[in-house]
Amino acid sequence: MFDLGVVLNNLEFLLVQGLLGLGAFGGGTLALAVPAIVLGFLLGIFVGLARLARSPLVRLPAAAYVEFFRGVPLVMVIFWIWFIMPQLLGMAIPEYGVALTAFVIFEAAYFGEIVRAGIQSVPRGQVEAAASVGLTGAQTMRWVVLPQALRNMVPSLVTQMIVLFKDTSLASIIGYVDLTKAAQIVNNREIRPLELYLFIAVVYWIFAYSLSRLARRYEHRVQAA
Amino acid sequence: MRYEFHWSVLWSGQTGGWLLQGLLVTLAISGLAWVLAVALGVVSGALRTGPWRPLRAGAAAYVEFFRNVPLLVWMFFWYFGVPPLLPAVIRDWLFDHGAEFWAGMLALGVYHGARMSEVIRSGIQSIPRTQFEAAYAMGLTPGQVYRLVIVPIALRLIVPPATNESLNLLKNSSVALTISVAELTFQTRQIETYTARAIEALTAGTVIYLALCLGIAWIMGRVERRFAIPGLIARGGA
Numbered sequence A: 001m002f003d004l005g006v007v008l009n010n011l012e013f014l015l016v017q018g019l020l021g022l023g024a025f026g027g028g029t030l031a032l033a034v035p036a037i038v039l040g041f042l043l044g045i046f047v048g049l050a051r052l053a054r055s056p057l058v059r060l061p062a063a064a065y066v067e068f069f070r071g072v073p074l075v076m077v078i079f080w081i082w083f084i085m086p087q088l089l090g091m092a093i094p095e096y097g098v099a100l101t102a103f104v105i106f107e108a109a110y111f112g113e114i115v116r117a118g119i120q121s122v123p124r125g126q127v128e129a130a131a132s133v134g135l136t137g138a139q140t141m142r143w144v145v146l147p148q149a150l151r152n153m154v155p156s157l158v159t160q161m162i163v164l165f166k167d168t169s170l171a172s173i174i175g176y177v178d179l180t181k182a183a184q185i186v187n188n189r190e191i192r193p194l195e196l197y198l199f200i201a202v203v204y205w206i207f208a209y210s211l212s213r214l215a216r217r218y219e220h221r222v223q224a225a
Numbered sequence B: 001m002r003y004e005f006h007w008s009v010l011w012s013g014q015t016g017g018w019l020l021q022g023l024l025v026t027l028a029i030s031g032l033a034w035v036l037a038v039a040l041g042v043v044s045g046a047l048r049t050g051p052w053r054p055l056r057a058g059a060a061a062y063v064e065f066f067r068n069v070p071l072l073v074w075m076f077f078w079y080f081g082v083p084p085l086l087p088a089v090i091r092d093w094l095f096d097h098g099a100e101f102w103a104g105m106l107a108l109g110v111y112h113g114a115r116m117s118e119v120i121r122s123g124i125q126s127i128p129r130t131q132f133e134a135a136y137a138m139g140l141t142p143g144q145v146y147r148l149v150i151v152p153i154a155l156r157l158i159v160p161p162a163t164n165e166s167l168n169l170l171k172n173s174s175v176a177l178t179i180s181v182a183e184l185t186f187q188t189r190q191i192e193t194y195t196a197r198a199i200e201a202l203t204a205g206t207v208i209y210l211a212l213c214l215g216i217a218w219i220m221g222r223v224e225r226r227f228a229i230p231g232l233i234a235r236g237g238a
Helices: A005-009 A011-020 A029-051 A056-070 A076-088 A094-120 A126-130 A137-174 A180-192 A193-224 B015-049 B054-068 B071-083 B088-096 B099-125 B129-137 B142-157 B159-180 B184-193 B198-227
Strands: none
Touching: A005 A011, A005 A193, A011 A029, A011 A180, A011 A193, A029 A056, A029 A094, A029 B184, A056 A094, A056 B198, A076 A094, A076 A137, A076 B159, A076 B184, A076 B198, A126 A137, A137 A180, A137 A193, A137 B071, A137 B159, A180 A193, A180 B071, A193 B071, B015 B054, B015 B099, B015 B142, B015 B159, B015 B184, B015 B198, B054 B099, B071 B099, B071 B159, B088 B099, B099 B142, B099 B159, B129 B142, B142 B159, B142 B198, B159 B184, B159 B198, B184 B198
């Protein structure tokens, strides 16, 4: 009854098309996840810094941004971007653009909180010491605070990356052909849901679990040092 | 961009009822899944800190397998993959009685149980060793140590992260729309389909989710202060 032949017969479509995005459909889980992580983190740095700004004109909008996106489901944000973006830009947007925009905007709120916590974890004395040796505010941030903050952030950053990696499966809802959608497409033809969904579960698992192992090893190394 | 707002689509005709139904289904599926997640999380989280190696490994395997796979995949797995394995009688009964709701509830509960387990484990591990030693010295059995001493303290320590995780569960219940559970996001899409007023429909859904999340966060903040053990849980700064 349990027949892995269906996975083997469609292995190329599932992995090359679904996971990597090299095929007739474009798409791809990794082709979406990697830029979404990089851009989401970059925007998150600005959000995190803005939340710590002295001026309330910068701080309060950043806080509202974070609270808003952490209070709504990602699925909702994806639908928002899906409807709003073509209206705003006055043209059709491919699923890839919609999904990437939704992920970057949504995840920046979470990355922003991690950046803020990381910066706040650097002891106040470090900033004062930097000021007393004559560094400017920007220099203090660049050479003293950020290097230490980044080190403290690594575990939560990796956790968030894993979350984002898994979240990319939601792009299949608007028709983006990622690993999940590829399995759905194959299943529509073969009707072998148990084998197919278990197989992609294992593929997702391998990526997410290796990332979490890597983060744990890094933590041990930092603690030992 | 020119867009004329017609907010009245949200309460004219059936749409108001749809939103309400969607809200009720979201609350029902999240509530049941939450009970399941907390039960699985408490048991597996406690076992992971316990002295029995096979149980510890079993609990770790559950957590690592379920939390490292997307919830959407689990939805498809429980809804499409599992029913064909069941005897025909049970399967037919299920499909007559809202199989998508139960599959979605299971997917949500088992997935978040694994994440809740991590919250509870780190709560237990942050309790000083001396609490365990003192409890054993009083002559309590391992079961009693957990039930009477460790879990009551851990439950208080974990209120903030557990609240966060519960809100994640509530928001993630929206993923159940993929297996056509008629929850809030599903109904929002339905209103959009029937009225072609996307922005109004999405605004309504978004506002309801925001109100739920902010409301629960506010209540749990009060619970945390109410049940804090003086001296044990240091409230930093604010």
